[in-house]
Amino acid sequence: MKNIKTSGLIIFLIGLGFFTAILFVGEFKLTQKDFDEIIKEKQIKSEWFINGIQNKVVGKEFKGTFKISEEITSTLEASNEVNRKNKVWEDIIYEKPHSLSFTILKKSGTGFIVENKGVLWLLTFGLGIIGALLFILPNVILLGKEGIKNDGIYHKSSTNRGWIAWLVLVYLVTFYLLLYFYPDYVVNWTFLLDPISKSLNGGVASQWFVYGFLYCTLMVVMAARMYIKYRHDVYQVVRTTSVLFFQIVFAFLIPEIMISLNKPGYDFKNAFPLDYDFFFEWNLNSLTQSGNIGLFILIWGIVLTLVIVPVMVYFFGKRWYCSWVCGCGGLAETLGDPYRQHSDKSLNAWKLERWLVHSVLVFSLVMTVVTLYCYFSGAQSLIGIKTQWIKDTYSFLIGAWFAGVIGTGFYPIFGNRVWCRFGCPLAAYLGLVQRFKSRFRITTNGAQCISCGNCSTYCEMGIDVRAYAQKGENIIRSSCVGCGVCAAVCPRGVLKLENGPEDGRINSKDILLGNDVDLMELVNNNK
């Protein structure tokens, strides 16, 4: 069994090696025909740019992405500079250099990679998946009898902020930086997924398709790990199945299929303000131009946020979304589970959390108000805030950096819910409902708590669960995503997630149960 595990790890690392190495190879040759099409499609007018690319790129062969990308982006920047100087505004290209470069590279790919997509898929994704599964599945036997299996978590470099964890952090952060800001560098990944993309939506794969596919793959593989680790815990098993279902069907398959039907690709479970660009001009235009289905999505999106989300939080707590449905939560609960213990439980972290997460909520709402005002009035700004500026700033700071680079990239060191805890505006909104109007609570079982701290240690949201449990108080916290792990790791059966009457949900006692009833009454009533 141990040998299977080790060979799994080796196979996985080989797959990862191919996956990484492929970014440094590849051949690119832009044909005149393809370039003309791009010019037409992107409505590029700048002669400076067109001539530059004609001279430096078209018809030439490039090895790897870096050189050709460099030519394209520098030409674009030079072109814009000249046009700005000469005040030829209509010739300025607003598309981001690396984004346009991606479009060109995607068309210019040639040679081995493009001709062997299937084989290379097997060597990268294939080996990665097989290796990871071989590494994970033997745990069915190696972990021994069912039960809580946290042995050695703080002894391993990978889960105790050791060098492996830092290495993973660097890899993840680099991945997100490339994905968001240098998509042309990862164009080779998109070639590998073209066949799958074509079969799903009819088109070639973009960097977002790669991200979506990788996301689902990681979740499936790491869900296998969850199923084994928590096989004694039905709540965890069902919950993992739920996030998996919503990610694969709602976030991935349905949007892809809608695109293939020429409809807007929409994730029906992605609620505003997590779905921060729902009210952006381009989305509203796209929806209003898509007939009945567009109209339906528009109404659904609004109803989802204003009615469904809060009503469900009232009955079940925010867990129904954050740890049963949400994609970010889904990744956190599968890929991120080995890192859940790293969330900061200090009071200061809680203070920071409240400031940050509510600020992001306000930010997203202000942005949306400005955007909608400008959309309907045709103005460019509201009270001095330019709509384009605020949208770009939010997308950059919150959408890319906070949710992606920090949110997922920092898993191995700061825990798996950094984004959900400190940044997600939807979580902030759900949290307010959960705190003030909900039937959900984590019940503390009388006086059974022994203050061991397993619950707090393994709370991914950084809630000091023990602080409540040892006082016999129920846990009512806006941030709780209801993952249920505190109840699972408790060695004394003290915690239970449940939905019950609001009456008595928040309880506070001076003297714990177990002391004579007279004493309890006396002291508790004197308060």
Place this chain on the structure above:
Amino acid sequence: MDHIVIIGNGISGVTAARHIRKNSDKKITIVSGETKFFFSRTALMYIYMGHMKFKHTKPYEDWFWKKNNIELVKGFVNTVNTDEKILDFTNGTSLTYDKLIIATGSKPNKFGWKGQDLDGVMGMYSKQDLDKLEKYAPNKEVCKRAVIVGGGLIGIEMAEMLKSRNIPVTFLVREASFWIGVLPIQESEMINNHIKEHHIDLRLNTNLREIKADKNGRVKSIIIDETGEEIFCNVVGLAAGVSPNIDFLKNSKIEVDKGVKVNRFLETSVKNVYSIGDCAEQNEGIDERPPIEAVWYTGRMMGETVAQTICGNRIEYKPGFWFNSAKFLDIEYQTYGWVWAKPKENEARFFWKAKNKDICIHINYNKETHQFIGINNFGIRMRHEFFDAIMTNKNSVEHVIEHLADANFDPELYKKYETEIVAKFNQENKTNITLKKKSWKRIFSKKATL
């Protein structure tokens, strides 16, 4: 302003300090030689197993004590002079007090075994014990085998700890079955099997004769009393119970026996000196309880109680209904009320076990009146408040069986066994009870009747 000095920063002492602070602005000092800050002793095992780090076992952040104006002094008390109200420390310093609370907890029992003080022999009680275990049993290469002596809660915890690092464990239990002085035979046998399933070499009816040393004075092996068999090992865990840690009081005027003698108000023989927790010994056991209770929960309750007395609300220590909990490797255990190892004259039992699973309940009730006396539940969680109300209201066993759905505290979506349990009870007792659906209203109204 009164200066309250508490010796011992375990759960009893710290609970007392917190509650005194809640109710007064008295000067409070906590003395401890073990660690500066309070940590949860029950979680020491998880540090060794790698579930947690030491910092995670501290229930309060380090700034808490200063913010609440509770002074912490690190040091061991050497003598207590109750005439002048002075504590002398082993490091030569001293401290005066107005009121003293002795909460020094326990120390592992040693029964005069030959070799019991060798390097590599340890209990599992203090932070220092943990450090020792880490030193002598860091992995299975350094510690090729460990022998645990004593078939109780600490023994099985030590076995679990060592197994987490793949160290082979031999577990010597004096009795015929694990914890059979406390558990009924059905539960005890289930745990025996569970221990063996974890590949722990469980030796029942087995006593330790002596511990042998190598030439460096370190543990080499142990000899089993009954057979003379020699088992080679590098670590011996002594887990044959604990006794009050009160040696420093020998020459004081405070009356001691096994523990510090206290009355129901937790007052010792000397005025203004109190004792709580594991080290306190009641003149007579309260209800069915032993005079010395070395349990987390009772320590906490005594802390709550003595704080009231010190703050002017003099009240007796009146522990309510007995409850306790533990975890045996993967099996959780809770108990409410009393379920003795063997039924008493006037008692009847109802036992149910899930087929092929380590899940069972064992109910004790009065044969004549059918009044509920207690329950053991293994592998299934039950509500404390439910049983507290049952015992307060003196409800019958039938009432409990009928309302089992209200009592269940397992996580949502878990398989429910109530129907099965009710059916078995009906069959055995020729009753016709139907299970009532879980009712939030009842669960809360029960609470209200307290």
